[in-house]
Amino acid sequence: MAAEEDQSIAKLKATMANCNLDTKNADDFAEFEATLAKIDDILNNGASHDDEPEADDGKVKEKIDFDTIDVDKVRVKVRENRTVINRKSIQEDQDKQAKTMDQQTFMEQVERDANERAEARAKNEYDAELQRSQGNEAFRNQKYEKAILHYGKAIEKIKDSAITYNNRALCYIKLRNYKRALQDCQHILEKLHETNLRAWLYRATVYKRLNDTENFEESVAKAREHNPKQLAYIDKYIKQMEAEE
Known part of the structure; x- marks a missing residue:
């Protein structure tokens, strides 16, 4: 091994002399190459078994070969885990949004129903008042049967009007x-x-x-x-x- 290194140094010095370079640097360069060779040998041969890490149970952990590891599989695994988490989060958000929408839809429906009932009540009250006015006119003219018909139509529109029932009762009294x-x-x-x-x-x-x-x-x-x-x-x-x- 030493003889081979001496031959390499001699060849290097001859080459440097032919190139008009200082041959004193040949020894330093040879030492630098030897160091690189040792490092390369360590990387190629790997560490000894005694230097390998141990698990908690005292067994030597399996050495990971980073030169042959399938990077795509590692990425897919991570991506799958993230997908599960994201799906759960998305589902929770969707459930929350659905619940909020259900409450909002319910309140909007209640409000619409209340408005529709109020509008219907207002229209019925208008129609009832019109019929009651016509009944009052007929009563003043002593047309009690006609007045009863108008009061009856008013009651069909608004069934909780004591005034209309009283007016009709008075007509019935007049008719005995x-x-x-x-x-x-x-x-x-x-x-x-x-x-x-x-x-x-x-x-x-x-x-x-x-x-x-x-x-x-x-x-x-x-x-x-x-x-x-x-x-x-x-x-x-x-x-x-x-x-x-």
Whole structure:
């Protein structure tokens, strides 16, 4: 080995002399090449078994051959793991967005329904008021049957109007249809407005015409009980009703 190195140095010096170079640098250059050769030998042969890392169980870890490792497989594995994480995150975001949209859609639907009901109520009230006005006109002209028809149409539009029921009850009283008059009064007092003064007074009128003293007096008493601020008006109504008999 040493003889080969000496021959190489001699050849190098001869070459440098032919090129008119200083042969003193041949020894330094040869030493540098020897160092490179040793490093190359270490890299090619690898470290000894004693220098290999150990696992926690004392076994020598498998040495990774970076020259033959499949880089594409490593990248695919990492990419697959990231895909799983991203899909979970995306699914959570989609579920959250869907829930938010469901709540928003529900509130929008509730608002639309409320607006539609309000609009429908406003239209029905307008139509009912028109029918009630026509009924009032017919009543003033003593056309009680016609007035009843208009009040009935108004009730079809707005079913919770005590005024319309009272107006129709009065028409029935004028026509001496006390049964129907009493039905309208009872509907008001039981379903719409328990303290309604006109309903109690019309009820009293019906029972007075039917000579039902007990129910007549009860109706007057209830009218006074529920409307203590209207006692003077109640007394005046009763006197007028008795005068008309």
